[in-house]
Amino acid sequence: MSKKAIGIDIGGTGIKGAVVHNKRGELVSNRLRVATPEGGEPEDIATAVVDLVAQLDQPTDRPIGICFPAVVQHGHTQSAANVSDRWVGLDADKLFTEALGRHTHVINDADAAGVAEIKFGAGRKQSGLVIMTTLGTGIGSALFYNGVLVPNAELGHIDIGGKTDFETYAAYSAVEREGLSFEAWAERLQVYYSTLERLLVPDLFIVGGGISKQHEEFLPLLKLKTRIVPAELRNSAGIIGAAALAYISE
Numbered sequence: 001m002s003k004k005a006i007g008i009d010i011g012g013t014g015i016k017g018a019v020v021h022n023k024r025g026e027l028v029s030n031r032l033r034v035a036t037p038e039g040g041e042p043e044d045i046a047t048a049v050v051d052l053v054a055q056l057d058q059p060t061d062r063p064i065g066i067c068f069p070a071v072v073q074h075g076h077t078q079s080a081a082n083v084s085d086r087w088v089g090l091d092a093d094k095l096f097t098e099a100l101g102r103h104t105h106v107i108n109d110a111d112a113a114g115v116a117e118i119k120f121g122a123g124r125k126q127s128g129l130v131i132m133t134t135l136g137t138g139i140g141s142a143l144f145y146n147g148v149l150v151p152n153a154e155l156g157h158i159d160i161g162g163k164t165d166f167e168t169y170a171a172y173s174a175v176e177r178e179g180l181s182f183e184a185w186a187e188r189l190q191v192y193y194s195t196l197e198r199l200l201v202p203d204l205f206i207v208g209g210g211i212s213k214q215h216e217e218f219l220p221l222l223k224l225k226t227r228i229v230p231a232e233l234r235n236s237a238g239i240i241g242a243a244a245l246a247y248i249s250e
Contacts, residue, residue: 004028006056007243008049008066009109012036012082012137015045017052018236019062020243025120027236029056040083042090046099053100064104065246066096067112067238069140071152075106081138105246110134111151112241113231114142117206118149119244121232128203131155131196132231135209139167139192143200160195172211182214186221197226206231 008017013036019029034052037044053064069081075093080086096104107115114132117123123130127146131153134140139156142149156167163169170188174180180188193205205224207215208231215230222228233240 003247004058005062005243005247006053006058006064007112007239007241007246008052008064009112009238009242010036010045010049010066010068010083011109012040012069015048015052016235016239017049017056018239019056019058020240022244022247025116025233025240025244027239029058031236031239032056036083040080040087042084042086042092042095045083046095049096050099060102062102063243063246064096064100064102065112065242065244066092066104066106067109067242068092068106069109071154072106072108072111073152077106103246105242107242107245108140108142108152109238110140110153111142111149112245113140113208113233113237114144114206114241115149115244116233116237116241117208117231118144118147120240121237122206122229123147123204126204129200130204130206131200131202132206132208134231135172135189135207135211137171137173139171140209155196158195160191166192166195172209175211182217183221186218189218190222193222193224193226193228197224202226204229208234208237210235 018027018031070077092106130144132142141155143153205228
């Protein structure tokens with residue numbers, strides 16, 4: 001079987017996809033993007049994914065991995081962020097497999113990005129406990145122990161200091177919403193990462209999300225015992241991780 005698979009990254013505003021070489025962890029096609037259909041209904045998103053895959057012009061036997069902004073348990077989406085509530089409890093594996101006519105594997109978006117970083121990026125060959133976080137509209141997270149994923153870690157939703165869903169206070173969206181400086185934002189991140197450090201005692205933090213391109217502006221401001229590094233695969237991490245898991249799960 002070919003070492004190539006298709007990775008699809010579904011977000012609240014856009015759906016991205018590419019063909020991935022799973023041995024090298026590299027995109028081997030252009031990365032294509034279409035808008036997420038307004039309302040985020042399951043059937044509409046499935047149709048958009050079918051259209052995107054058709055544009056990639058690939059053989060029809062390649063597995064497809066799809067990462068999605070939700071808790072995903074045994075192929076069922078158990079939450080919904082910036083998409084229709086009809087995703088809650090939906091058999092997403094079945095929806096996409098039937099729509100695409102081939103093996104499809106659905107996974108949480110932060111887990112997919114973490115898998116890519118562990119296999120090909122900042123976390124490769126790292127033993128012990130690694131926590132991947134993505135800073136964006138919210139805070140996504142993924143846990144790995146000796147390279148093995150512990151799925152659906154929702155560490156952005158923990159309560160700290162009486163603040164419910166601490167991600168609302170510390171995600172990058174707070175910077176944009178409140179006009180925070182990097183120094184002010186780093187104070188919030190310090191509380192967040194110090195709490196994770198105290199509770200879980202990790203060996204490494206990996207920080208992803210689009211803002212990680214500017215990691216020199218805020219990561220050096222954090223004072224932690226745990227090493228903290230920027231993600232290496234940037235906006236392709238979800239696509240690469242989803243494709244890798246589709247290939248493994250087939």
